[in-house]
Amino acid sequence: MGVSEFVAGTGILLGLIVMAGLLLRKDGNRQANSLLAAALACNLCYLVLILALHTGLLQQMPGLSLLGFAYVLSSPLLYGYVSVMTQADFHLRPVHLLHLWPLLPIIALPLVSANGADLSSNGLEQARSGWPPGPLALTGLFVYAVSVIYLTASLAKVLAYGQRLADEFSFEESVTLRWLKLLVALCLLMALTGLLVALIRLLPGMELWPRSIYSSLTVIALYYLIAFFGLAQPDVFAGHREGAGSRKDTATASSEDDSADKQARWQQLEAYMVRQKPYLQHELRIADLAEDLRLPAPELSQVINRCSGKNFFDYVSSFRVKRAKELLLSSSGSMADIAQESGFNSQSAFYRQFRKVTGLTPTEFRRQAEQAELSSDTGADSP
Known part of the structure; x- marks a missing residue:
């Protein structure tokens, strides 16, 4: 057994364990876990394809090459996972099927190329031949580009959600998605590295390291990250669903408050903070404080933002x-x-x-x- 087969086989085993852990969890967000497991399954298909290629099984069963189609969907599915984790009211709808669009160019490739994405020895050799790029090289560039686009959008969602959390929660470790931000950022870094390598390979004579080993190690690194971070998801939605008022509610509260009322509420809040010391509660939320003061949470958030110049967390x-x-x-x-x-x-x-x-x-x-x-x-x- 060669290095590529061993790495791919190890990744397949690890991926199955992580996917089972996600799907069998009774707590947490089932929709989110299912999307994350689906993203991992797409990566798993790629590892199976690599294993079949290097063991000769692909030559006996050419239909296995269809597994490569699934790999391009891993980053859109991870984007869906991030959407579920950062939007309390997110639900999958038929319109989200539009995110399957990356499949179209790959499926269309055999229609515009006589050999399609040829995974034979000759096809792999042509992919290393530099400029002009062959169908397989173009497919690799496309997959990495799609990954960069979706992972960048995912990271933007996580960063925006972190700011919204700061407006509602006074504690960090159990409610922020720092681990998810790290996960997406590292995946983006790996995708950018893969894209750079694919571009350098277009230069004649620039082979760098074996493509299959790099790709397999990238997928395995993703599995380890998911295993370390994703299986210990913090319970973020109890407070988020209660306290995260819509932007419309916040805007309405802001427009209806006049300056005198806002100042009166600010003085009420300051006196309460000094007298009752609610900040000594480790997991204080703005919803809790608003309930104590008998004020709507969006209104209290506006008072804090405008009168202190800080968000609730600060x-x-x-x-x-x-x-x-x-x-x-x-x-x-x-x-x-x-x-x-x-x-x-x-x-x-x-x-x-x-x-x-x-x-x-x-x-x-x-x-x-x-x-x-x-x-x-x-x-x-x-x-």
Whole structure:
């Protein structure tokens, strides 16, 4: 067994395990998991095609070449997965079948080329021959280009969703899609690398590394990323469905509030934050705070945005950082204890937000305060 066969076979086994894990999960979003499993299945088809090619099975069963058609749909399906994960009201509809369009050029290739995407030894050799590109080389360029387009759109969706979450949630790890952003970004990087390699291969004599090994390793890397990140999806939709008011609701609340009412609500909010200290709740949401104040969540969001110039996340973090500064000056507790007592749900979030607000890490802040106090005592003792 050669390297290509071993890599492809390992990828097939890993892919089946990850897909089973996604489809058999009883919790989480079934529609999202199904789309992600379908995207992985398309990648799996490509690995099966590579294995069949290098074992000679493709010569005996030419119909297996149809599996290559499915590979081009992996990035549109991943885009659908991202859409489900970032839009609480997203449901698959017939109009979404338009995203199958990448199949059309590949299916049409045999109609305009005598050999089509020839996967025989001669066809593979022609794909390495540089300029002008053969049908198989053009197919590879097209697949990578489609991947770049859809993955770029997916990353844009994730980034936009992260900003919306900041307007509604005061905690990060369990509600943001940081892992999904990393997943999509790395997939985009791999697609861009593949596209670059495919373009360089158009130059005569530029073989680089074996195409099948690179492609197989790319798919396997995707499987490992899904296994590490995707199977531990955070529960993001409970708060999102309650708290994420539509843009229309927000705009209406904004237009109906006059300046005096907004200022009164702002003073009510500030007094409540000081008196009740809701920011000490690790998983505070704007929906929770709005319920306590008996205000619509979109209206409260507008008050915070306009009167503080911050989103809900940064507004709550400012209170937590202030409390942390008090604890750093008055106690010798550990950073983990201070993070918990200040309302942060993790030490990493505490460090990140503290530095964002003060420009210092908590340790640097405490050290500077101790040095300032020591200097003050020394000055007072001197004659």
